Amino acid sequence: MEADFSGYATKAGLKCTDGRVITPSAFAHQDQVKVPLVWQHGHTDPENVLGHAILEARPDGMYAYGFFNDSAKAKHSAGLLEHGDITMMSIWANDLIERSKRVMHGAIREVSLVLSGANPGAVIESVTIRHSDGLEETLDDEAVIYTGLEFEDVGVEHSSGDDTEIEHADDGSSDDDDDETISDIYESMNEKQKQVLHYMLGEAMSIVEESDNTAEHSNSDKEGDNVSKNVFEKDTDSVSGSAITLSHADIEGIVADASKLGSLKDAVDGYALQHGITDINVLFPEAKTLNSTPEFFARRTEWVNNVLNGARKSPFSRIKTISADLTYEDARAKGYVTGTMKKEEFFPVASRVTIPTTIYKKQKLDRDDMVDITDFDVVAWLKGEMRIMLDEEIARAILLSDGRDVSHEDKINEQNIRPIAKDHELYTSVINVNLDDSNSSISEVIDALILHRAMYRGSGLPTLYTTETVISKFMILKDTVGRRIYKSLDEVCAELRVKEIVPVEAMEEYPDIVGVLVNMSDYVIGADQGGNVSMFDDFDIDYNQYKYLIETRISGALTKLKSAIAIKKVAGSDVLVTPAAPTFNGTQVTIVNTTGVVYKNGSGTVINAAGSPYAVASGTTYVVNATPAAGYYFATSDDDTWSFENDA
Numbered sequence: 001m002e003a004d005f006s007g008y009a010t011k012a013g014l015k016c017t018d019g020r021v022i023t024p025s026a027f028a029h030q031d032q033v034k035v036p037l038v039w040q041h042g043h044t045d046p047e048n049v050l051g052h053a054i055l056e057a058r059p060d061g062m063y064a065y066g067f068f069n070d071s072a073k074a075k076h077s078a079g080l081l082e083h084g085d086i087t088m089m090s091i092w093a094n095d096l097i098e099r100s101k102r103v104m105h106g107a108i109r110e111v112s113l114v115l116s117g118a119n120p121g122a123v124i125e126s127v128t129i130r131h132s133d134g135l136e137e138t139l140d141d142e143a144v145i146y147t148g149l150e151f152e153d154v155g156v157e158h159s160s161g162d163d164t165e166i167e168h169a170d171d172g173s174s175d176d177d178d179d180e181t182i183s184d185i186y187e188s189m190n191e192k193q194k195q196v197l198h199y200m201l202g203e204a205m206s207i208v209e210e211s212d213n214t215a216e217h218s219n220s221d222k223e224g225d226n227v228s229k230n231v232f233e234k235d236t237d238s239v240s241g242s243a244i245t246l247s248h249a250d251i252e253g254i255v256a257d258a259s260k261l262g263s264l265k266d267a268v269d270g271y272a273l274q275h276g277i278t279d280i281n282v283l284f285p286e287a288k289t290l291n292s293t294p295e296f297f298a299r300r301t302e303w304v305n306n307v308l309n310g311a312r313k314s315p316f317s318r319i320k321t322i323s324a325d326l327t328y329e330d331a332r333a334k335g336y337v338t339g340t341m342k343k344e345e346f347f348p349v350a351s352r353v354t355i356p357t358t359i360y361k362k363q364k365l366d367r368d369d370m371v372d373i374t375d376f377d378v379v380a381w382l383k384g385e386m387r388i389m390l391d392e393e394i395a396r397a398i399l400l401s402d403g404r405d406v407s408h409e410d411k412i413n414e415q416n417i418r419p420i421a422k423d424h425e426l427y428t429s430v431i432n433v434n435l436d437d438s439n440s441s442i443s444e445v446i447d448a449l450i451l452h453r454a455m456y457r458g459s460g461l462p463t464l465y466t467t468e469t470v471i472s473k474f475m476i477l478k479d480t481v482g483r484r485i486y487k488s489l490d491e492v493c494a495e496l497r498v499k500e501i502v503p504v505e506a507m508e509e510y511p512d513i514v515g516v517l518v519n520m521s522d523y524v525i526g527a528d529q530g531g532n533v534s535m536f537d538d539f540d541i542d543y544n545q546y547k548y549l550i551e552t553r554i555s556g557a558l559t560k561l562k563s564a565i566a567i568k569k570v571a572g573s574d575v576l577v578t579p580a581a582p583t584f585n586g587t588q589v590t591i592v593n594t595t596g597v598v599y600k601n602g603s604g605t606v607i608n609a610a611g612s613p614y615a616v617a618s619g620t621t622y623v624v625n626a627t628p629a630a631g632y633y634f635a636t637s638d639d640d641t642w643s644f645e646n647d648a
Contacts, residue, residue, distance in 0.1 A: 003054075003065035003066060003067055004051075004066050004067055004068050004078060005065075005066045005081055006063065006064065006065045006066065007064065007088075007089060007149065008060075008061050008062070008064070008147060008149045009053070009055065009061075009062045009063065009064040009089055009090070009091045009108070009111050010022055010027070010061050010062050010090075010108075010145050010146075010147055011060060011147040011149055012024040012026070012060050012061040012062075013060065013061075014147060016145075019101050020098065020101050020102070020103055021101065021102050021103065022061070022103050022145065023102050023103060023104055024059055024060065024061065025104070026103050026104060026105055027055070027057070027062045027093070027106060027108050029057075030055050030057070030062070030107070030108055031055065031056060032055065032056065033054075033055045033108070034052050034053070034054055034055075035052065035053055035055060035108055035109065035110050035111055036049050036051075036052055036053075036109075036110045036111075037049070037050045037051040037052050037053045037066055037067070037110070037111055037112070037113070038050065038110045038111070038112045038113075039073065039077060039112065039113055040112055040114055040115070041090075041092050041110070041112045041114075041144060047071065047073055048073070049069070049071075050069060050071065050074040050077050050113065051066065051067045051068040051069040051074055052066075052067055052069075053065060053066045053067070053111040055111075061147075062091070064089065066089075066111070077113055080113075081113075086113055086114075086115065088113075088114055088115075088146065088147075088149065089111055089112060089113050089114060089146070090111070090112055090114050090144055090145060090146030090147075091108045091109075091110070091111055091112070091145050091146070092108070092109050092110045092111075092112065092143070092144055092145075093106045093107060093108050093109060093143050093145060094106065094109060094143070095107045096143055099188055106143075185255060197255075200254075294381070299392070299505040299506055300505045301388065301391070301392050301505075302502075303395070303502050303504045304391050304392050304395040305391075306463070306502050306520075307398055307399055307465075308391060308394065308395055308398075308525075310463070310520025310521060310523075311398065311521070311523045311524065312521055312522075312523065312524045312525070313524070313525055313526075313527070314524050314525065314526040315526075315527075316526055316528065317355070317356035317526045317527050317528045317553065317554065317555050318353060318354070318355050318356070318526065318555065319353070319354040319524055319526040319555050319556075319557050319559070320351060321351060321352055321354075321559045322351040352557075354415070354418060354526070354555045354556070354557040355415075355416055355555055356416060356526065356527065356528075356553050356554055357413050357417060357553070357555065358551055359390065359393060359394060359397070359412060359417075359551065359552055359553075359554070360390075360549060360550065360551035360552075361386045361393075361549075361550050361551070362547070362548070362550075363382055363385075363386055363547070363548045364540075364546065364547045365378065365379070365382065365545065365546045365548075366544065366545055366546075367544045367546060370546065379546075379548075382548065383535065383548065383550070386535075386548065386550045387533070387550060390550055390551075390552070393412070394417075394552070396506050397412045397417045397556070398417060398419065398420065398523065398525075399419065399421065399465060399504065399507075399516060400419055400421050400422075400504075400506065400507060400510055401414055401419035401421065401422055416555055416556075417554070417555065417556040417557075418556060418557040418558065420516055420518050420523065420558060420564050421510075421513050421516050421566045422566075423557075423558055423564065425637045425638075426561055426562070427557075427558040427560070427562065427563060427564060428558065428563075428565065428566050429452075429455040429456070429562060429564070429565050429566070429636060429637055429638055430566050430567075430568055430636060430637035431448050431449065431452050431455075431565055431566070431567045431568070431635070431636050432568055432569075432570050432633045432634060432635060432636065433445055433448050433567060433568070433569060433570070434569070434570050434571075434572060434574060434576065435514070435572075436569070436571070436572030437572045437573070441477075442470065442473035442477065443477060445514060445515070445567060446474070446492075446495065446496065448567065448635070449464075449517065449565075449567070450495070450496065452565070452635070452636055453497065455562065455565055455636060456517060456562065456563075456564075456565055457560070457561060457562035457563060458518060458519045458522045458562070458563035458564060459519045459521055459522050459560065459563070460499075460521075461497065461498060461499040462498055462499065462519045462564075462565075463498060463499050463500050463501075463502055463517075463518065463519065463520065464493075464496060464498045464500075464501045464502070464515055464516075464517050465502050465504050465507070465515060465516045465517075465518070466501065466502075466503065466504065466507065466514065466516075467503060467504060467505070467508050467514075467515075468503040468505065468508075470514060470515060471489065471492075471501060471503055474492050475489070475492075489501055498517065499519075511569070512568050512569050512570075513566065513567070513568055513569075514567040514568060514569050515567040516564065516565070516566055516567070517564060517565040517566075517567070518563065518564035518565070519563070522558055522559060522560040522563040522564070523556065523557070523558050523559070524557060524559050525554055525555070525556045526554060526555040526556065527552070527553065527554040527555070532552070533550060533551070533552045534550070534551055534552070535548065535549070535550050536548070536549040536550075536551075570633045573631065574633045575596060575631060575633070576632075576633060576634075576635060577596035577597060577628060577632045577634065578594075578634070578635065579594055579599075579626035579639075580592040580593075580597070581639075581642060582599070582624050582642055582644075584644040585613075586646065587615065587616055588612075588613035588614065588615055589612070589614045589622050589624065589644050590609070590612040590613045590614075591608050591609045591611070591612045591624070592609060593608055593609040596628060596631070597626050597627075597628065597629065597632070598626070598627050598628070599624055599625070599626055600624070600625045600626075600627065601614070601624060601625075602622070602623035607624070616644055616645070616646040618646050619646065619647070620645070620646060621643050621644065621645040622643070622644045622645075622646075623642070623643050623644075624641070624642045624643075624644070625640065625641050626641070627640070
């Protein structure tokens with residue numbers, strides 16, 4: 001695989017504008033390492049990745065072989081190189097370590113094509129010093145390093161391949177640090193490393209004095225035998241039975257290895273591996289935590305703000321909704337015939353009241369623990385967790401219900417916060433799908449939502465709340481020739497006529513709910529005093545504990561009829577059936593028997609064709625409800641109730 005271009009990514013020995021010098025061995029450990037090829041160090045857009053570069057360690061710096069990918073930006077960049085518009089590249093590196101203004105070590109994370117630098121010569125940008133209490137300093141931030149050197153070779157397009165192998169000439173040189181003395185190495189150590197070395201040397205010297213200038217130990221119990229221990233000593237060697245010792249030669253070897261490896265710890269670890277030493281890590285500093293506070297492992301809660309912020313807020317905790325159903329036949333306007341009496345319009349009016357309930361979360365901390373934990377503010381951290389979980393529970397109760405059994409003592413009453421997915425069919429229509437039989441596909445959900453979209457009477461474009469699993473199944477749908485049907489989630493949104501599709505991880509715990517279609521502006525959260533969330537602190541003097549309580553008192557309900565659709569999954573063995581509408585001649589109702597359908601009148605009594613016709617008294621209304629029998633299901637919850645009125 002031939003490189004598209006090559007040149008020095010960074011040059012050693014050049015003095016940078018800030019006085020720093022890149023040593024030849026600073027990045028030598030990355031020989032033959034593959035790193036991304038980027039445009040102008042742009043790390044915020046994946047389209048800025050133009051390909052990759054293979055690094056090659058040379059005596060005078062890091063050489064790079066560049067390979068473009070097939071993206072449009074990469075092809076454009078290749079044209080710029082061939083035309084000579086771009087002639088330079090630079091590196092982005094971190095983990096930099098310097099000593100006496102010499103960058104000794106670092107890690108190249110990417111190579112970038114860059115516009116021409118201001119002046120030839122090495123330049124380091126955006127470098128800060130973490131500490132300066134020793135001769136060796138660690139550069140905390142990243143650094144952009146460029147040399148102002150032009151490309152040496154710009155080739156042509158290359159054939160694709162997975163493996164890249166670059167042969168480079170053997171420079172024949174030895175490690176750049178060969179001219180460093182033991183004194184130089186010693187001066188490069190920090191204080192902790194020096195203390196360890198001093199201890200090891202002291203132990204070694206005591207061994208020499210006690211054993212007539214030898215470093216050998218004896219395990220003999222005879223009087224007069226010199227028995228001593230050093231920092232590396234085990235009781236006995238498992239093979240020879242003699243004690244493990246550390247000689248002057250060992251110390252000199254460790255120091256020499258440290259100069260080559262750049263780390264005293266690595267050198268000592270290597271000695272330990274060779275001599276069977278265990279628990280060597282006790283000599284080195286303890287591990288440091290990366291985060292100031294423990295990281296929460298919890299369900300994804302991005303959807304929570306979507307639900308809570310989308311709902312309307314009422315300054316009153318008691319929500320009353322009044323609705324009038326104008327879909328009845330008698331609600332229609334009528335034509336007038338001369339000489340006849342005009343008839344009054346009749347339509348039903350219904351109302352419901354939703355009262356508030358209290359939702360809370362309680363925690364406690366022992367005061368001794370609070371005093372002992374000094375690394376972070378444990379109280380603030382705990383209160384943050386309490387607020388996160390309270391918000392999630394409220395959003396869950398609004399969208400799905402809290403999932404607890406009705407008899408559970410911690411149940412959030414569904415008459416106080418009415419869950420959209422389980423609300424009355426006057427407010428939430430239900431679409432049933434069978435996704436578990438052998439012939440089913442997730443495309444049935446899309447088809448059902450499109451086919452029954454007329455059931456949605458809410459405001460504007462709704463949002464589809466569903467699981468990540470369902471979203472993934474949408475995206476992998478393929479046509480008959482194996483091509484993906486949807487290139488992006490936006491295309492699915494356009495297909496379903498929804499504003500957005502929001503994944504709800506908590507919905508995975510509700511196996512019968514596939515999704516909820518709703519515009520949250522049709523849901524009202526009622527709360528007095530602006531819906532304040534209150535936090536209470538208390539100290540239990542008897543048990544020496546701090547106790548914390550967070551709570552809110554709210555109500556919630558849909559306020560618009562037919563403003564939501566719940567997509568629910570039925571058992572794989574269930575059979576789809578459509579109920580037949582009863583017939584009415586003005587005074588009598590006749591039931592048409594349908595396999596898998598049970599008909600009941602308004603009082604809940606089962607009625608059927610055998611008992612037909614059923615008389616409707618003058619001026620009364622006769623209601624017929626259809627329900628699926630065991631092992632059957634309806635496509636939707638609509639069109640399963642009929643009202644017949646004798647208006648004689």
